[in-house]
Amino acid sequence: MGDDSGLGSDNIDWNTDDELEIEGFHSSCSTVSNAHTITAGSVEARSFAGPSNTKVFDNFISMGFPAEVVSKVIQEYGEENEDKLLEEILTYSASSSAGPSNTKVFDHFISMGFRAEVVSKVIQEYGEENKDKLLEEILTYTALESSSQQQQQQVEPDPTSSEYAGSSWDDLSDDDAFSDDEMPKSGDDDTLLALVKMGFKEQEALVAIERLGQDASLDDLVDFIGVAQLVKAEDSLLPPEDKPQSSGHSKLKKRSLYEYEVLGKKRPKVIEKRGVCEEDDEAQALNLPNPMVGFGIPTEPSSLVTHRRLPENAIGPPYFYYENVALAPKGVWQTISRFLYDVEPEYVDSKYFCAAARKRGYIHNLPISNRFPLLPLPPRTIHDAFPLLRRWWPSWDPRTNLNCLQTVHGSARLTDRIRKAVESCEHLEEPTDVVKKYVLDQCRKWNLVWVGKNKVAPLEPDEVEMLLGFPRNHTRGGGISRTDRFKSLGNSFQVDTVAYHLSVLKEMYPDGVNLLSLFSGIGGAEVALHRLGIPLKTVVSVEKSEVNRNIVRSWWEQTNQKGNLIDMDDVQQLDSDRLEQLMSIYGGFDLIVGGSPCNNLAGSNRVSRNGLEGSESSLFYDYFRILDLVKAMAPRFR
DNA sequence: AATAGAATGACTATTAGG
DNA sequence: CCTAATAGTCATTCTATT
Numbered sequence: 001m002g003d004d005s006g007l008g009s010d011n012i013d014w015n016t017d018d019e020l021e022i023e024g025f026h027s028s029c030s031t032v033s034n035a036h037t038i039t040a041g042s043v044e045a046r047s048f049a050g051p052s053n054t055k056v057f058d059n060f061i062s063m064g065f066p067a068e069v070v071s072k073v074i075q076e077y078g079e080e081n082e083d084k085l086l087e088e089i090l091t092y093s094a095s096s097s098a099g100p101s102n103t104k105v106f107d108h109f110i111s112m113g114f115r116a117e118v119v120s121k122v123i124q125e126y127g128e129e130n131k132d133k134l135l136e137e138i139l140t141y142t143a144l145e146s147s148s149q150q151q152q153q154q155v156e157p158d159p160t161s162s163e164y165a166g167s168s169w170d171d172l173s174d175d176d177a178f179s180d181d182e183m184p185k186s187g188d189d190d191t192l193l194a195l196v197k198m199g200f201k202e203q204e205a206l207v208a209i210e211r212l213g214q215d216a217s218l219d220d221l222v223d224f225i226g227v228a229q230l231v232k233a234e235d236s237l238l239p240p241e242d243k244p245q246s247s248g249h250s251k252l253k254k255r256s257l258y259e260y261e262v263l264g265k266k267r268p269k270v271i272e273k274r275g276v277c278e279e280d281d282e283a284q285a286l287n288l289p290n291p292m293v294g295f296g297i298p299t300e301p302s303s304l305v306t307h308r309r310l311p312e313n314a315i316g317p318p319y320f321y322y323e324n325v326a327l328a329p330k331g332v333w334q335t336i337s338r339f340l341y342d343v344e345p346e347y348v349d350s351k352y353f354c355a356a357a358r359k360r361g362y363i364h365n366l367p368i369s370n371r372f373p374l375l376p377l378p379p380r381t382i383h384d385a386f387p388l389l390r391r392w393w394p395s396w397d398p399r400t401n402l403n404c405l406q407t408v409h410g411s412a413r414l415t416d417r418i419r420k421a422v423e424s425c426e427h428l429e430e431p432t433d434v435v436k437k438y439v440l441d442q443c444r445k446w447n448l449v450w451v452g453k454n455k456v457a458p459l460e461p462d463e464v465e466m467l468l469g470f471p472r473n474h475t476r477g478g479g480i481s482r483t484d485r486f487k488s489l490g491n492s493f494q495v496d497t498v499a500y501h502l503s504v505l506k507e508m509y510p511d512g513v514n515l516l517s518l519f520s521g522i523g524g525a526e527v528a529l530h531r532l533g534i535p536l537k538t539v540v541s542v543e544k545s546e547v548n549r550n551i552v553r554s555w556w557e558q559t560n561q562k563g564n565l566i567d568m569d570d571v572q573q574l575d576s577d578r579l580e581q582l583m584s585i586y587g588g589f590d591l592i593v594g595g596s597p598c599n600n601l602a603g604s605n606r607v608s609r610n611g612l613e614g615s616e617s618s619l620f621y622d623y624f625r626i627l628d629l630v631k632a633m634a635p636r637f638r
Numbered sequence: 639a640a641t642a643g644a645a646t647g648a649c650t651a652t653t654a655g656g
Numbered sequence: 657c658c659t660a661a662t663a664g665t666c667a668t669t670c671t672a673t674t
Contacts, residue, residue: 491666603665
C-alpha cells in the first residue's frame with residue numbers, strides 16, 4: 001500500500017469500499033478543523049475530556065488508525081484500558097470491510113450515546129434507511145437488555161450440534177453409561193449410602209470399598225478417600241442433598257471459597273499450632289517444585305535426586321507410569337497419589353526437554369538412578385528449534401520458549417489483526433508499548449511464531465510433532481484431518497520427557513517388555529520405548545479414538561515391530577477375565593502406562609472443569625482399577 | 639456435513655511491591 | 657510478613673462459512 005504520502009492516505013487505504021462517500025472520510029479525518037453535525041460527537045469526545053484524552057487519541061492516530069474509528073472506540077470503552085482499546089480498534093477494522101456503509105447512520109446513533117454493539121446489531125437487522133424505526137428498535141433493545149435477561153433465549157437446542165463432537169474423544173455417552181454402573185449393587189449398600197450421604201462421590205466411594213474390602217470401617221474408608229474430601233464432609237453437615245450433580249457444583253464453589261478464606265489464612269499459622277491440623281500438613285507436602293524438574297533432568301545433573309523410598313505396596317514389578325496435568329484443581333493430585341499407593345508425584349516441565357513448556361505430574365514406581373535421555377537432545381529454545389524464524393523475530397519479542405501446546409490453535413484472522421497492529425507502527429522504529437503488549441499477549445496465548453515481516457502464524461502440525469518428539473508425519477494422512485492432528489497432538493506425551501523416565505528399564509529388560517498402555521492416544525509411550533531401544537514384545541493398547549488407533553497401528557507397521565499389538569477401544573472391556581486371558585497367552589505385563597483424560601482438570605476448560613469426578617477425568621479410576629488388578633495377578637504370571 | 643473462528647472465565651502458582 | 661497484580665492453562669460449544 002502507499003507509503004508515499006503522509007498519514008492521511010494510509011488511513012484511506014485501510015478501509016477501501018466502493019460505496020464509501022469521500023465526504024464521510026473527509027469530515028472524520030478533519031474533525032479538528034471542520035466539525036459537521038455528524039462528527040460532533042467525536043469532537044466532543046476529544047474536547048471534553050481534556051489533555052489526557054488527546055494523548056490517548058493521538059497515540060492511536062499516530063499509529064495510523066483512522067480518527068473516526070479511534071474516537072468511536074474511545075467513546076465506547078473509555079480511555080483507561082489501552083489494550084482493550086487496541087483490540088477493539090483492530091476488531092473493528094477487521095470486520096469493517098464487510099459492511100461499512102453505515103458509517104454515517106452508525107455515527108449518528110453513537111453520538112447519541114448508544115453502545116456501538118447494539119447499534120451495529122440493529123442496523124444489521126433492519127438496514128439503515130429508516131432512522132426512526134432504527135431508533136425505536138435500539139431503544140427497545142437497550143431497555144430489554146438493561147431490564148434483566150439476555151435476549152438469546154430463542155435459540156433452539158439443535159440435536160445435530162450436540163452430536164457434532166462425537167467423532168473421537170467425546171462420544172462416550174457419559175451420563176447414561178455411568179449412572180447405570182454407579183447404581184449400588186447389593187451387599188455394601190449401607191456403607192456406600194453412608195459415604196454418599198457424607199458428601200463423597202459414588203465412584204470414589206465404590207473404589208474405596210473395593211480397595212479396603214466390604215467390611216472396612218467407615219472411618220477407614222473416609223480416611224482412605226483422602227484429605228481433600230474432609231473439607232467436603234464438613235460442608236455436608238448441612239442437610240444432605242439428593243442430587244449430586246447440581247448440588248455438587250455449588251458445593252464445589254462454596255468449598256473453594258471456604259478454603260481460600262479459612263485455610264488460606266490458617267496456613268501460615270500451621271507452624272505454630274501443634275495438635276489441631278494433622279491433615280493440613282499432608283496437603284502441603286504436595287507443592288509444585290520450582291523449578292519444575294522432578295527428580296532431575298538431563299542437562300542439570302547437579303540437581304539429581306538419585307534415591308527415594310517407595311511405599312511398600314507400591315514397589316514393582318510390575319512397573320507403572322501415570323501422567324496428567326500438573327495444574328489440576330486443588331486436591332486432585334492428593335487423591336491420585338492416595339490411590340496410586342501413596343507414591344509422590346514427580347512434576348516436570350517439558351521445557352527442560354524441548355522448546356515448548358508442558359507442566360505435567362507423573363506418578364510411577366520406576367527407579368530414578370542412572371536415567372539417560374534420548375539422543376540427540378532436542379533443541380530447547382525457539383531459535384534452535386526454528387532457525388529460519390530468527391530472521392523475522394523482532395527484538396522486542398523476548399520469548400525463548402513456547403507455552404504449552406494445546407488442542408486448538410490461533411486463527412488466520414487473529415494473525416491478520418496482529419499484522420495490522422504491527423504495521424500500524426511501521427513508521428516508528430519500534431511499536432508502541434500498547435501494541436507490543438497486545439501482540440506479545442496474543443503470541444503467548446496462542447503460541448504464535450514470526451514467519452515473515454510483521455507476520456505471525458500458529459505452528460504447523462509437523463512442527464508440533466517435532467517439538468513433542470514424534471517422528472515427522474506421525475499423525476499425518478490415513479484419514480486424519482488437520483483439526484484432529486492438533487487435537488491428538490495436544491493431548492499427547494512429550495516423548496523425550498517420558499523416555500527419560502522410562503530409560504531405566506533398558507538394562508532391566510534387554511529382551512523387551514510387555515506393555516499395557518491405557519489411554520494410548522497417538523502412542524507416546526510406545527514411541528518413547530522404541531526410541532530408547534527397548535523391544536516391544538506385546539503391547540495391549542486401549543484407546544477410544546479410532547483415528548488414534550490407526551496412527552499407532554500405522555506406526556507399528558512402519559517401524560517393523562516384531563511383537564504383537566492388540567488394541568481395544570474401551571477400558572471398561574478390560575476386566576479381570578480379559579486380563580487373565582491376555583496374560584495367560586502373552587505373559588504378565590512389565591509396565592502399565594497411562595495418562596488418563598485431563599478434560600475436567602485442565603485450566604483451559606471453562607465448561608466442565610469438574611475435577612477427578614468429571615465424566616472423562618474419572619476414567620482415572622479405571623487406570624487404578626486395572627493397575628490394581630494386574631498387580632494382584634502379577635505373581636502368578638512370572 | 640465438515641471445518642474454521644470466536645466467545646466462553648476460573649483457578650492456581652508466581653512475582654511484584656509494600 | 658502481607659496483599660495486589662500477573663501469567664498460564666493436554667478445552668467446550670455455538671455459529672458462520674464452505
